[in-house]
Amino acid sequence: MKAKDIIKRVLLLEIIQGMALTLKTMFTKAVTRQYPEEPRAAMPGFRGLHALSKDEEGVMKCVGCGLCAAVCPSQCIKIFTAQGLNHEKVVERYEIDTLKCLFCAYCVEACPYGAIALTEHYEYSDYSKESFYMDKDKLLENWDKYMSGDKGNEYFKRFWKPMSIDFNTSEEQAVFKGWDNNK
């Protein structure tokens, strides 16, 4: 063992270095968040609670084709259709068991009409199981609560995929534009 190593060992150098780092970090800004008091806003496109979308007149967009139920990996969507007065197809019941859902957003991708969306709302814990079983009215209510206005349109523009644009080159695609150290 060299003299340098012995000095290092006796003076506990590596321990002191570690302690210095810990001490230094004490004076930096905290990275933790006091959660219930300081809620965290989800990023756009977050896959949270489900909602059934409405068109401009406030009518449900869903036509009951059943594609979302067919593609759902956990089979948590149930759709029951019936015949209306003018022999048209009406969605009688549309139910999602939120506790079974695994939030892959395949239903959003499958829907040809853009009738189902995953909102950015994620704080919906409750004491009873019934409150997680979403029926048609609840789902439509979710849309008004969390996706109303321009937000819904923006959502489908960005996350209702794939679009033709994905198969061609888009001009405004993100690329590396140089790095400025002071940023």
Place this chain on the structure above:
Amino acid sequence: MTKTKDALRQRELTINMGPQHPATHGVLRLVLEIDGETVIKCTPYVGYLHRGTEKLCENRTYLSAMPLMDRLDYISSMANDVGYCVAVERLLGIEPPERAKFIRTMMCEMTRISSHILWLGTHALDIGAMTVFLYSFREREWIMDLFEMVCGARLTVSFPRIGGIRNDVSQEFLDSLYKFAEEFPSRIIEYETLIDQNRIWLQRTKGIGVISAEEAVNWGFTGPTLRGSGVDYDVRKYMPYDAYEQVDFDVPVGKEGDVYDRYRCRMEEMRQSVRIIKQCIEKLPKGPIMTPDAPKFTLPPKDKVLKDMEAMIHHFVMLTKGPLTAPVGEIYSSTEVPKGELGFYIVSDGSGRPYRMRLRSPSFVHVSALPRLCVGSLVADVIANIGTIDVVLGECDR
């Protein structure tokens, strides 16, 4: 008299470690026979997290089987998804476009960093270094936020698609990822300041769980666990997939094959991952993100579905029955996930679903070698050994 003698008789003690033990990284159960403090026999019992992923895949189309892959190795879900997509793409004979390849590679390396950070934090916590855990979770949170920014989910991402990716990345994401890549090496130095030369860390890791290169190969080790023994086998280098051919990186190897060398390997791997991420961002080309020349295997464009008859029929068939024109045959494809080599063996009978899917998961192979690493060592070193093979039981039990 004889009774007292019997009671005082020295014999081996059988103890149960796990499945509810914080240091067994999930639900691994080890039955240890110990003589004093020395382990003389170690038997791992797995299967507590068995969900039947392989069987479940047989009843799902290629598309809707992917969320199951997120849940194999739940701390590196993006790499599993990419591995699955690469396997199915090879089976179907399609190729994703360049831009998608680069984005996937970027995501894989982000996963590698997040997985290795989590490993570092928990492994250090297991063997007595508390502070690193807090530091490493700070950076992991950063990566999770980046994942959320790009695909809307933090852990179970389901981001890649067969023949491309789900959605394009934004300029904001690219900038923040580059910022992360610029800053992260200084954070690795912080971790190293805390434990790299620390005498307790060295005593707990040096010369523990030694396995020679030959033996490691024979046991079927892959990933950093193998490279710690000095074998420079890396699927990314030897059988490149996605954009790994077009980026420049080194494969760090250890020498001794002990816990410390495997730790060094993983630390270096994080630096290489940062290098790959930077190159991917710099080289990211413009172009489509879904392959345009495989209309039979990808979903048709959404804006055409209600206007074009063929697209509509195709949309319905793809989602309900899967790609019905899938070729008959079988394929084995492997990718490098943070834990090692993740292999998919898919048998296709031409229906839209896999006839049989077998997963070769690195954790399962590594757990099987635990007795080899643990026998003869102290009970406390069993914890170090479980940590060093970086086992995730979700992937091991499948």
